[in-house]
Amino acid sequence: MSEQKNNTAIGGGLLLTVILWGGNNAGTKWLVASWPPIWTGGTRFLLAGFILFAVLRFTNWLGEYQPLTPEHRHSLWLRGGLSLAAYIVAFCWALHLTAASHVALYLGASPIWALLWEEGPRRNWASVRRYGAALLAVTGVLVLFWPALKTANTNLAGEFCGLASSLLWANYNHQSRVLSANIPGVQIAANAMWMSGVWLMPFGLIEVAARGLAVDAPHLGVQSLCILFGGVVPYALWNSALRHWRTSRVMLFNNFIPLTTTVWVYLTLGEPITPTFCAAMALIVAGVAIGQMDWAKIFRMPESF
Numbered sequence: 001m002s003e004q005k006n007n008t009a010i011g012g013g014l015l016l017t018v019i020l021w022g023g024n025n026a027g028t029k030w031l032v033a034s035w036p037p038i039w040t041g042g043t044r045f046l047l048a049g050f051i052l053f054a055v056l057r058f059t060n061w062l063g064e065y066q067p068l069t070p071e072h073r074h075s076l077w078l079r080g081g082l083s084l085a086a087y088i089v090a091f092c093w094a095l096h097l098t099a100a101s102h103v104a105l106y107l108g109a110s111p112i113w114a115l116l117w118e119e120g121p122r123r124n125w126a127s128v129r130r131y132g133a134a135l136l137a138v139t140g141v142l143v144l145f146w147p148a149l150k151t152a153n154t155n156l157a158g159e160f161c162g163l164a165s166s167l168l169w170a171n172y173n174h175q176s177r178v179l180s181a182n183i184p185g186v187q188i189a190a191n192a193m194w195m196s197g198v199w200l201m202p203f204g205l206i207e208v209a210a211r212g213l214a215v216d217a218p219h220l221g222v223q224s225l226c227i228l229f230g231g232v233v234p235y236a237l238w239n240s241a242l243r244h245w246r247t248s249r250v251m252l253f254n255n256f257i258p259l260t261t262t263v264w265v266y267l268t269l270g271e272p273i274t275p276t277f278c279a280a281m282a283l284i285v286a287g288v289a290i291g292q293m294d295w296a297k298i299f300r301m302p303e304s305f
Contacts, residue, residue, distance in 0.1 A: 052190035080179060114170045
């Protein structure tokens with residue numbers, strides 16, 4: 001496959017991923033209204049990870065299985081499983097406490113954190129561009145926070161959890177990129193998911209003991225769809241892309257998650273689209289776009305100053 005065709009396939013897979021994650025966010029929002037958040041995220045990743053691992057281990061559908069060394073397993077437990085567990089806790093609690101569109105918009109800002117992670121400040125225009133983009137994105141985040149700071153109608157804890165999930169998602173992608181130097185991307189996704197589920201099970205069981213759990217066909221059905229189409233399929237595509245593209249380039253597709261999530265929750269849950277959300281989205285998308293463009297080349301400016 002030529003590089004152009006390979007890039008097209010990767011890009012198409014990432015677009016499918018953000019569409020599926022938009023539906024997953026809507027489904028999770030509905031679930032955590034009555035299910036314990038950590039239990040919801042932990043069981044989903046545990047089962048999705050086991051399914052994906054079984055496909056990798058016993059078939060060749062996703063490529064040849066690569067045996068892992070003890071060092072690789074240790075790295076997966078800490079870099080993959082633990083970082084993904086931290087993310088899903090913040091994400092599910094954010095969905096429990098605040099609007100799904102807000103949570104998705106925070107995730108849309110995560111490419112900025114990835115860009116800053118990849119390179120510290122330097123005396124060149126690329127660094128100015130990155131930090132200028134970060135300032136725009138942070139302004140967008142503040143626009144989302146502002147109503148929560150001024151009124152009691154919005155949940156400040158939920159907004160903080162949303163911001164934390166954005167930072168933790170960038171961290172998970174960074175850790176996956178590091179792991180991909182020695183481990184295939186799909187194997188990283190499979191192992192990180194079931195390992196994160198193991199990390200979270202004790203806390204999830206405590207939640208269930210304290211709050212109870214509604215076990216019925218609608219809840220089990222939505223959870224099953226989220227396991228398959230919010231876990232197995234999109235994480236396999238996402239981690240495969242991280243093996244071929246830089247973290248910040250892959251995470252650029254996070255820009256579409258606020259849009260797909262907002263459409264899904266509007267159609268399925270009737271969640272309104274607010275002017276605050278639109279203003280914040282414009283600032284964050286502008287920040288990400290500026291952060292990804294090479295303005296020095298476009299305007300033929302010197303790289304350093």
